[in-house]
Amino acid sequence: xxxxxxxxxxxxxxxxxxxxxxxxxxxxxxxxxxxxxxxxxxxxxxxxxxxxxxxxxxxxxxxxxxxxxxxxxxxxxxxxxxxxxxxxxxxxxxxxxxxxxxxxxxxxxxxxxxxxxxxxxxxxxxxxxxxxxxxxxxxxxxxxxxxxxxxxxxxxxxxxxxxxxxxxxxxxxxxxxxxxxxxxxxxxxxxxxxxxxxxxxxxxxxxxxxxxxxxxxxxxxxxxxxxxxxxxxxxxxxxxxxxxxxxxxxxxxxxxxxxxxxxxxxxxxxxxxxxxxxxxxxxxxxxxxxxxxxxxxxxxxxxxxx
Numbered sequence: 001x002x003x004x005x006x007x008x009x010x011x012x013x014x015x016x017x018x019x020x021x022x023x024x025x026x027x028x029x030x031x032x033x034x035x036x037x038x039x040x041x042x043x044x045x046x047x048x049x050x051x052x053x054x055x056x057x058x059x060x061x062x063x064x065x066x067x068x069x070x071x072x073x074x075x076x077x078x079x080x081x082x083x084x085x086x087x088x089x090x091x092x093x094x095x096x097x098x099x100x101x102x103x104x105x106x107x108x109x110x111x112x113x114x115x116x117x118x119x120x121x122x123x124x125x126x127x128x129x130x131x132x133x134x135x136x137x138x139x140x141x142x143x144x145x146x147x148x149x150x151x152x153x154x155x156x157x158x159x160x161x162x163x164x165x166x167x168x169x170x171x172x173x174x175x176x177x178x179x180x181x182x183x184x185x186x187x188x189x190x191x192x193x194x195x196x197x198x199x200x201x202x203x204x205x206x207x208x209x210x211x212x213x214x215x216x217x218x219x220x221x222x223x224x225x226x227x228x229x230x231x232x233x234x235x236x237x238x239x240x241x242x243x244x245x246x247x248x249x250x251x252x253x254x255x256x257x258x259x260x261x262x263x264x265x266x267x268x269x270x271x272x273x274x275x276x277x278x279x280x281x282x283x284x285x286x287x288x289x290x291x292x293x294x295x296x297x298x299x300x301x302x303x304x305x306x
Contacts, residue, residue, distance in 0.1 A: 003228045006031035009091045010227070011083070013037045013074050013131055014101030016052025019150075019197055022220040023098050024056050028065035030224070032096065035087050036060075037070045039101070074101055074127035077134070084134040094135045096227045098148045099128040099172075106161045117164040124168035128175065136188075145188035146227035149176050151236060153194055156247060173236060173249070180234035181285065189233035191226040194247060195219045196240035218242045234284075251289065253279040256296040 010027050014020035016038030024034050038053035050071035060067035068090065072079040087094055103123050105116040128149055139145025154162045155169025172192050179190045198214040222239040225231060238245035255273040257266045267274070283289050298305050 002030075003224065004031050005096070005224075005228075008095040009033045009035070009087060009093050010096035010098065011035040011037060011087060011094060011131070011135070012098045012100055013127070016040060016056055019195060019216045019219055020098075020100040021056050022217045023100060023223050024067070025059060026217070026220045026224055027096070027227075028060040028063070028067060031065075033066040033091055034060055035068055035070055035083065037072055037074070037083060037101070039071055039073050074130055075122050077130045080130045080134045084138070088138065093142060094138050095142070095144060096146045097131055097135050098150075098223060098227065099131055100148075100150050101127055102150065102165075104162075104165060106165070108161050109163050112163060117167075120164035121168050121171075124165070125171045125175075128172065132175075132179070139183070139188045140186045143186055145183065145186070146231055147179070147183075147188065147190045148223055148226050149173075149190070149192045151192040151194045153196065153238075156194060156236070176236075177234060184233070189231050191231065191233060192236045193219070193223055193226065194236055194238045213241045248282055250277075250280045251283050252276055253281075254293065254296060256300040259297060259301065 005027055008031070010024075010032045012020050012024045012027070012034060015024045015034070015036035020036075020038065024036050028034050034057070036053045036056045038050070038056075040050055040052045050069055053069035053071060057067040057069040068086075070083045070086070072083040074080055084094065101123065103120060105120050107113070107116060132147060135145070135147075139147075149172040150169075151172040152165065152169035153159070155166040155172070158166060176190045176192050179188070183190060196214060197216040197219050198212075218241060219239040222237050222244050226235070226237060236247040238247050252275060255270050257270055283292075294305070297303070
């Protein structure tokens with residue numbers, strides 16, 4: 001069965017270029033009404049123009065779809081709220097939010113200026129918060145919503161010169177994890193995308209032959225699945241060059257070291273057992289980790305928890 005989005009309304013931030021543009025076009029091709037949001041700034045976040053968003057909206061209208069362009073600055077909650085209000089006034093609902101907008105201000109940590117760190121956090125983390133906050137209650141009232149955060153391998157695995165970007169992108173995972181639990185009863189599903197694509201953020205950094213394999217349009221099918229009716233939730237999807245993967249955070253089974261008697265020397269002596277990957281697993285909620293540690297202690301000390 002072909003996945004469709006007929007009758008659904010999607011907001012895509014950073015929709016004027018690169019990955020965001022492809023997300024918009026592919027959603028529209030499958031029937032979604034699309035709000036193309038883009039401040040129109042440069043890669044470092046300076047400047048601004050609605051022309052990029054309007055060009056993508058016009059592409060959608062030219063192929064028979066419905067779209068509006070919007071130049072709201074996602075770091076400004078009032079502007080984001082106005083964008084969502086206009087969307088509701090025009091179409092009466094918001095089904096999908098794809099938090100895609102972002103900037104880069106790369107520097108080694110020694111040379112990292114405070115303003116550059118704050119600006120990247122502001123756009124990626126607070127921008128994602130602002131957009132998600134503005135649609136959250138609408139989705140709760142509808143009893144339906146699909147939200148994608150955009151993470152990155154730089155945050156999940158690390159990359160030289162990107163302490164600001166990596167911190168912001170790893171924050172997307174924590175944000176997703178919490179909202180997954182809060183949105184479950186309202187059928188709001190939250191996922192993270194970790195993409196790699198030849199966008200202007202990678203311009204000049206990768207060989208031409210590699211760039212040809214990394215077209216942004218090859219990532220968007222994964223995003224569309226994450227915002228579809230039967231999407232998973234609390235999933236990190238890796239995507240690039242036509243391949244897709246699921247990225248997981250795992251915890252080892254751990255070892256009980258004696259409670260109050262445990263010392264740093266015990267941790268050192270038992271490091272092989274503590275870090276043993278055998279039996280490692282995903283933990284689906286914060287208190288599940290607590291429950292596991294308590295169970296290990298109770299079992300070792302002969303405490304009946306019933």
